[in-house]
Amino acid sequence: MTSVHPVAARTDQLALEEVAEVLALAQAAGDTDGAYPLSEHVVLHLRHGGDVPAVHLLARDRDGALAGYAHLDTTDEVEGASAELVVHPLHRRHGLGRALVRAAMEVTEQSDPRGRLRLWAHGDHPSAGALALGLGFERARVLLQMRRSLFAPLPEARLPDGMALRAFRPGVDDEAWVALNARAFAGHPDQGRWTPHDLHLRMAEPWFDPDGFLLAVDERDGRLLGFHWTKVHGDLGHHQEHQHEPIGEVYVLGVDPAAHGTGLGSALTTAGLRYLRGRGLDQAMLYVDESNVRAVALYTRSGFARWSTDVSYRRLFTRSRQRQGDIA
Ligand SMILES: CC(C)(COP(=O)(O)OP(=O)(O)OC[C@H]1O[C@@H](n2cnc3c(N)ncnc32)[C@H](O)[C@@H]1OP(=O)(O)O)[C@@H](O)C(=O)NCCC(=O)NCCS
Structure with missing residues (x-):
């Protein structure tokens, strides 16, 4: 495991205990936010592994408990890398979310000179929009969840x-x-x-x-x-x-x-x-x-109606923009 950011450690392979910690963190956030923060694809990857390599970023509190997690997939050469991240409800508004996104941006830059990165936010929570827009990302794609009663x-x-x-x-x-x-x-x-x-x-x-x-x-x-x-x-x-x-x-x-x-x-x-x-x-x-x-x-x-919305935020940044201090 290597440190890519003062608060985030990177690993390409999670141990079983770490998978359990990530799923518990995601569950705690899902219970608080009313939307599970990871996609089915990422959960499958965590539980079963997969042939597509992934980068995991783990942020821990002083006691070593998992406080934030980001899953980064850098293998899509067409669309560029994509990330999902979650911060434990008890550790929010301390800069962890921003630190995880910055760490994901650093990792992305190593594999893609154009530094393309998409962030997926499940539930269209205002905090995700505020975080992503604040770092220069744009709202790119919207995935709807629709629901219907089967009694109708x-x-x-x-x-x-x-x-x-x-x-x-x-x-x-x-x-x-x-x-x-x-x-x-x-x-x-x-x-x-x-x-x-x-x-x-x-x-x-x-x-x-x-x-x-x-x-x-x-x-x-x-x-x-x-x-x-x-x-x-x-x-x-x-x-x-x-x-x-x-x-x-x-x-x-x-x-x-x-x-x-x-x-x-x-x-x-x-x-x-x-x-x-x-x-x-x-x-x-x-x-x-x-x-x-x-x-x-x-x-x-x-008979289906809109229930909730997942949003992807996209940012394209270059090394030259980074050098100019565009990314703090
Ligand atoms: C979105 C999320 C990762 C933010 O984590 P966090 O550690 O609280 O974020 P940070 O402390 O780094 O906040 C960075 C900036 O985002 C914005 N922000 C974050 N949460 C916010 C909120 N609830 N309301 C308004 N702005 C918010 C602020 O601009 C904040 O900067 P500031 O604290 O200096 O004002 C966290 O709320 C979360 O896990 N949400 C559920 C999962 C999710 O939506 N993930 C997708 C993220 S794109």
Whole structure:
């Protein structure tokens, strides 16, 4: 472990006890802020490791307790590095958040001469905006969380003619699904670039349920045309970070561009919601990029309304600007 900043130590590999400390810190912040501060992607990485290297920044108080944490991914050459950070509620407004962002900026500069860095703030908390804007970042991308009651009326799921619905078959549909996902999300790189490994990582999660992973297929040749992958959060206490009533999620919904405009998206949405209701859940949620106007419109028609917002802040700074004292 090396010190990259007076208050933040850097490591590329966390010990098991450190993972537990980070998850406890994130839980404490989530309880206080009403929004869990780390993304699912980062939590998966913490719990299982991964093939993509990550940089961890740890800030401790005088007694050695974890007071702040930042997770930094510097591997995205297209968008640049991204970071998520959290400061324990008892240690806020002492400069730790700013120190963690500055440490992340220093690490980023070592791997990217342009020093590109995105900060993700879950919950659009005013403190995150104040911190990021104060350091010269701009609000770049907005991810909406939408919710819908499953007690509200749900129509029958009417699939377009010639299509049928069935459950995902692990080990059989994997390759065809990855290809369909790439076609459906060609314009949304985060989702569209998923590899079989990304799929298998999720299939190994305790919440994975192939019966809730619905596929729409062409009745003639069995070709995959769309899917609605549902997820149940907080079921049976599997997830320590989700200590709340179980809630259903429209985890990923995708339609092959060849089947756009047929009503398949609405039918798949309804079919998945009916499945979740059949599991005894009373509420469903989903994440969607605010700029994905078609998807937001589909979900709004399906009874979803905005619940919360995740925001990414972006900054592009250069060594020359840094030398001029732009970054204090
Ligand atoms: C955002 C967060 C990391 C800030 O941590 P912190 O250690 O309290 O931040 P700092 O003490 O370094 O504050 C730096 C500046 O940010 C701004 N700021 C931070 N919290 C603020 C708040 N609640 N209200 C207004 N401004 C705030 C201030 O300008 C502050 O400077 P100042 O104290 O000199 O006025 C912390 O509140 C947190 O963990 N929130 C939940 C997770 C999150 O949103 N992460 C994304 C961060 S982009």
